[in-house]
Amino acid sequence: MGQIVLLPGKERSAMKRHPWLFAGSVGRLEGRARAGDTVTVLADDGRFLGRGAYSPESQIRVRFWSFDEAESIDDVFFKRRIAQAVASRHALPELRGQEGLRLIHAESDGLPGVIADQYGDTVVVQLTSAGADKWRKAIVNALVQVTGCTRVYERSDSDVRGLEGLEPTVGWLYGEAPVAGLAIDEHGVKLAVDVVGGHKTGFYLDQRDNRAWLRSVAAGKDILNCFCYTGGFSLQALAGDARSVLSIDSSGPALTQARANLALNPQLPVERAEWLDADVFQALRDFRKAGRTFDLIVLDPPKFAPSAAHADRAARAYKDINLLGFRLLRPGGLLMSYSCSGGVGVELFQKIVASAALDAGRSARIVRRLAGAADHPVALNFPEGEYLKGLLVQVD
Ligand code: SAH
Numbered sequence: 001m002g003q004i005v006l007l008p009g010k011e012r013s014a015m016k017r018h019p020w021l022f023a024g025s026v027g028r029l030e031g032r033a034r035a036g037d038t039v040t041v042l043a044d045d046g047r048f049l050g051r052g053a054y055s056p057e058s059q060i061r062v063r064f065w066s067f068d069e070a071e072s073i074d075d076v077f078f079k080r081r082i083a084q085a086v087a088s089r090h091a092l093p094e095l096r097g098q099e100g101l102r103l104i105h106a107e108s109d110g111l112p113g114v115i116a117d118q119y120g121d122t123v124v125v126q127l128t129s130a131g132a133d134k135w136r137k138a139i140v141n142a143l144v145q146v147t148g149c150t151r152v153y154e155r156s157d158s159d160v161r162g163l164e165g166l167e168p169t170v171g172w173l174y175g176e177a178p179v180a181g182l183a184i185d186e187h188g189v190k191l192a193v194d195v196v197g198g199h200k201t202g203f204y205l206d207q208r209d210n211r212a213w214l215r216s217v218a219a220g221k222d223i224l225n226c227f228c229y230t231g232g233f234s235l236q237a238l239a240g241d242a243r244s245v246l247s248i249d250s251s252g253p254a255l256t257q258a259r260a261n262l263a264l265n266p267q268l269p270v271e272r273a274e275w276l277d278a279d280v281f282q283a284l285r286d287f288r289k290a291g292r293t294f295d296l297i298v299l300d301p302p303k304f305a306p307s308a309a310h311a312d313r314a315a316r317a318y319k320d321i322n323l324l325g326f327r328l329l330r331p332g333g334l335l336m337s338y339s340c341s342g343g344v345g346v347e348l349f350q351k352i353v354a355s356a357a358l359d360a361g362r363s364a365r366i367v368r369r370l371a372g373a374a375d376h377p378v379a380l381n382f383p384e385g386e387y388l389k390g391l392l393v394q395v396d
Pocket of ligand 1: 203204207227228229230231232233248249250251254278279280281300301302
């Protein structure tokens with residue numbers, strides 16, 4: 001096994017169990033290692049720091065699998081980590097019986113580069129690092145054994161694979177494509193999940209609790225759902241007896257799926273739903289000109305800042321949509337505002353939303369902090385992860 005010896009004084013981050021080791025900390029590689037191979041990482045004085053996956057093309061040169069010298073990285077390791085992750089979901093009462101569930105949340109489950117989402121009897125994996133890619137077979141075997149699922153689909157087509165020198169890889173790894181497609185039940189609403197053509201692994205499971213909350217307050221409200229994707233928030237709002245739900249997305253296929261999802265739920269009032277294929281930044285300006293207002297607005301944009309380097313530009317985009325959102329709210333109205341950018345922390349996000357309210361000339365207060373669901377845990381040793389953060393704000 002190859003060994004990475006760090007430069008003097010560069011061991012601090014590994015000692016804090018940060019899962020990433022950057023190229024600038026590396027002194028030398030002893031022995032041989034190719035992309036994805038497991039290497040032992042040593043401090044400059046020879047102390048053991050951990051074992052991780054080597055990635056020669058990435059600035060993140062090693063992703064740690066383990067900080068325990070007694071733990072070897074093999075099939076048994078992946079089975080153990082995966083079983084642990086799945087058991088932690090089943091132990092939480094609110095996650096029991098969910099048909100759509102994140103089983104593995106990468107660094108938060110000690111498995112950098114590995115995402116696994118379950119939709120009924122299908123598991124979708126996304127492998128984004130050289131190490132995860134290398135251990136594909138062990139990961140898939142463990143998922144099948146631990147969950148008893150009948151199908152595994154790989155959706156490793158995320159852009160970040162390019163930074164690791166990896167090609168996009170998609171396809172059925174176990175079992176065959178379901179003839180009738182896939183659908184999950186979320187809080188009594190049926191949602192089709194397109195694991196092959198949808199975003200990410202097919203659906204945004206992290207918003208599950210927030211969609212339930214929207215449903216609980218929707219009655220009688222005129223609701224604007226920005227960045228609606230396949231209509232998750234929209235359908236819950238309708239289920240909660242909203243007076244009207246206007247949903248915007250710039251993706252035609254997402255809107256087609258959203259309409260189809262509504263049709264899967266004949267109990268919901270289709271006449272109260274309006275779908276708009278538009279750019280949210282432009283649509284909000286148009287509503288402002290037209291004098292259109294709402295009782296509740298959801299802003300759940302895609303990540304504007306993949307890393308801290310993009311934080312400035314992202315901050316301007318968040319400020320823009322939040323400012324416009326505040327201007328469209330009726331007195332007493334509610335804003336559910338989110339960011340999933342790793343490069344924008346909770347505090348910065350709150351500052352942005354506060355300054356948007358100020359510039360919009362609205363007095364407002366945070367009623368509640370909103371987070372991702374419990375199957376998307378936040379690793380304390382990895383605060384810069386792409387975790388969902390949100391604020392529920394009420395204006396006067
Ligand atoms: N709220 C959704 C997930 C949103 S994902 C849910 O609960 O499922 C972000 C969505 O924003 C994607 O569907 C993407 O197509 C859309 N999007 C990205 N940029 C956009 C823009 N400028 N205007 C409108 N929609 C946009």
